[in-house]
Amino acid sequence: MSLTAHIPSHRKPRRSASKLAVRAGVAGGVLSTLALAGTASATPSAEPVHETTLEMPVLNMDLASEVSSSVAKAAENTRAAAVDGELNALEESARTGAAAEAKKAKEDAQQKADAEQKAKEEADRKAETERASRASARASLSTKSAPASSSSEGSSAQGSGTVSAPATGSAAAIVNFARAQVGKAYVSGGTGPSSFDCSGLVQAAYRQAGISLPRMSQAQSSAGTSVSLSALQPGDILYWGSKGSAYHVAVYVGGGKFVGAQNSSTGIVERSLSYDKPTGAVRVL
Structure with missing residues (x-):
């Protein structure tokens, strides 16, 4: 018999592996919680998140001036086209009026010429009649005043x-x-x-x-x-x-x-x- 046979052993009994695993997990969770809390207390608070608004591009002064110039030029071209159209209409009207006046003047001149010609012919007829009348009167007087023997064949005055x-x-x-x-x-x-x-x-x-x-x-x-x-x-x-x-x-x-x-x-x-x-x-x- 051994001298230590009756002496009780002081080693603690072994714990099962499952219990150890559970305890290790709990401990790890606690440590993790503590670590996160410490980190949170040590890290300053993050900046608040702001919403971002999209802004439309702003026209600079040169582009605005160019647009304004183009608009003004288009308006001027439109006005010029309207003026040209009005001038063309006036010219056409003037040509038509001038042609009508020329035609009327020609007709008036022809009528005047016809009237003058008619008056001239009438005057010629009257003059012819008057000359014939005077000649007849002179012939009658000559016949009465001249002796019958004064006329002769051949040469005469x-x-x-x-x-x-x-x-x-x-x-x-x-x-x-x-x-x-x-x-x-x-x-x-x-x-x-x-x-x-x-x-x-x-x-x-x-x-x-x-x-x-x-x-x-x-x-x-x-x-x-x-x-x-x-x-x-x-x-x-x-x-x-x-x-x-x-x-x-x-x-x-x-x-x-x-x-x-x-x-x-x-x-x-x-x-x-x-x-x-x-x-x-x-x-x-």
Whole structure:
């Protein structure tokens, strides 16, 4: 028997592993709690959290000025376009009004010209009638005052010293043709055979003698050689107005008379030189 057999052991009995684990867990939790509390007391309080608000961008002064300038420019362009449209409308209206005025002025001028032409023709008819009346009166007085024996065949005094001899040859052909047309109508531009104007009659008469004359009275008054009205011969061309710009021509037929296409109211007539004294005469034969 051992000496220590009766001596009780002082070692503590072993604890089970599960109990140890539980206690270790509790202790760890307590320590963790204490540690967190200490940390919390040692760390200063955090800043309060503020909400963040998004701000819209602000236009700077240069961008605002540019936008304002663009708006003003657009407004100016719009105003300019409106002004241009108004000006175009006014111009179109002015053109239309000017065209209407020009048309009316032309119509008025034509009416005035027609009225003046009508008045001139009327005045010519009256003058022709008065000349015919005076010529008839003078012829009547001459017939009553002159002896029957005073008239003779051949040469005779024709006033202003004009002496007429019987027409012969080409002159006779011209005179005979001109006298054969007496009584026919006067038509401006007429060249026969039923109607003539003054230069058309002279041209046609000279054609009978194989002589070609210009068509217009102005050129006919420059044909041939100028002769005095006191030395006329049958077949000479009489003209009224300036030589080269005459407005009327006729054929001298002798005996102090001429045959001419006077106007539309008298037609082709044979008249005395005193009825309507010509300005001058030319000789082509």
